[in-house]
Amino acid sequence: MSNSERVVLVLGGAGTVGSGVVKALLEKGFKVAVISRDGNRLDKLKSFVSPNTRDNLTTLVGNVGSEEGAEQVKEALLKTTGKVTDVVSSLGFSWWQGGPPHTQTVKDLHWVMETLLYSTFVSWKAFFPLVKDNTDYTYTFITGGAGEKLLMPGTGFLTVGAASALAFCQVLREEYPEVVCKMNQVNIDTGVATPDRMAPGYLNHLDLGEAIAALVERRSTSHTVYTVKCPEDLKTVLLDQNL
Numbered sequence: 483m484s485n486s487e488r489v490v491l492v493l494g495g496a497g498t499v500g501s502g503v504v505k506a507l508l509e510k511g512f513k514v515a516v517i518s519r520d521g522n523r524l525d526k527l528k529s530f531v532s533p534n535t536r537d538n539l540t541t542l543v544g545n546v547g548s549e550e551g552a553e554q555v556k557e558a559l560l561k562t563t564g565k566v567t568d569v570v571s572s573l574g575f576s577w578w579q580g581g582p583p584h585t586q587t588v589k590d591l592h593w594v595m596e597t598l599l600y601s602t603f604v605s606w607k608a609f610f611p612l613v614k615d616n617t618d619y620t621y622t623f624i625t626g627g628a629g630e631k632l633l634m635p636g637t638g639f640l641t642v643g644a645a646s647a648l649a650f651c652q653v654l655r656e657e658y659p660e661v662v663c664k665m666n667q668v669n670i671d672t673g674v675a676t677p678d679r680m681a682p683g684y685l686n687h688l689d690l691g692e693a694i695a696a697l698v699e700r701r702s703t704s705h706t707v708y709t710v711k712c713p714e715d716l717k718t719v720l721l722d723q724n725l
């Protein structure tokens with residue numbers, strides 16, 4: 483199956499990480515679909531990708547964080563693209579620093595869990611059945627190293643939410659050891675930014691996007707966790723190990 487026959491659904495594709503992945507996949511000739519709750523973000527994404535690849539980008543407004551919303555947008559997506567061969571799940575938020583736990587409310591924690599864990603779970607439940615039985619298909623989760631440590635004071639709920647997403651991915655690997663589609667996780671243990679917001683040690687979302695697009699293209703491994711801690715790891719961890 484050539485790249486042009488593959489349809490990659492990038493969940494969170496309008497976000498910082500997701501937009502880099504979308505652009506890189508389009509450059510490689512894939513068809514790409516993106517769902518966002520916000521039509522303006524989708525318009526911004528359309529103007530961000532290269533004009534000569536724009537026709538291969540399908541955008542839909544929808545909420546993959548609710549069971550009903552995910553089913554609705556899945557139906558609309560399949561009507562437009564006919565199929566989904568690959569999923570990249572990059573849901574969540576870039577940063578959270580609401581304060582130490584004693585200053586927070588259950589509502590705050592709920593929002594964090596909804597955004598990092600529930601959306602990942604609900605969308606997986608809706609879209610995994612489309613890809614799970616085909617060895618040529620893939621499902622790739624993007625997670626954050628914040629799940630393993632407190633990044634700095636006041637970021638505690640980010641750790642709680644990110645840790646839940648890490649645990650969910652582990653559960654999937656262990657519950658579904660025989661699943662034939664290529665199910666992998668890229669755990670990013672550093673910041674990711676657009677070129678105008680880079681800081682030392684950060685990954686440029688365009689470089690990260692290229693490395694993730696290469697992983698999806700090669701589909702040579704499954705049930706693997708790739709941990710990326712610095713820009714050099716994009717080559718040594720993601721690209722070389724996947725040749």
Ligand SMILES: NC(=O)c1ccc[n+]([C@@H]2O[C@H](COP(=O)([O-])OP(=O)(O)OC[C@H]3O[C@@H](n4cnc5c(N)ncnc54)[C@H](OP(=O)(O)O)[C@@H]3O)[C@@H](O)[C@H]2O)c1
Nearest residue numbers: 494497498499518519546547573574575576626670673674
């Ligand atoms: N940025 C970093 O520095 C960094 C570092 C390490 C790991 N990560 C990981 O990368 C992932 C993405 O982060 P990001 O920086 O790209 O965040 P982002 O810019 O806030 O993008 C996240 C995307 O998730 C989408 N989303 C969340 N809930 C949704 C829902 N219910 N329905 C539809 N879309 C939903 C948002 O879509 P809408 O358009 O609908 O708002 C948004 O486009 C996260 O898991 C994060 O842990 C990021």
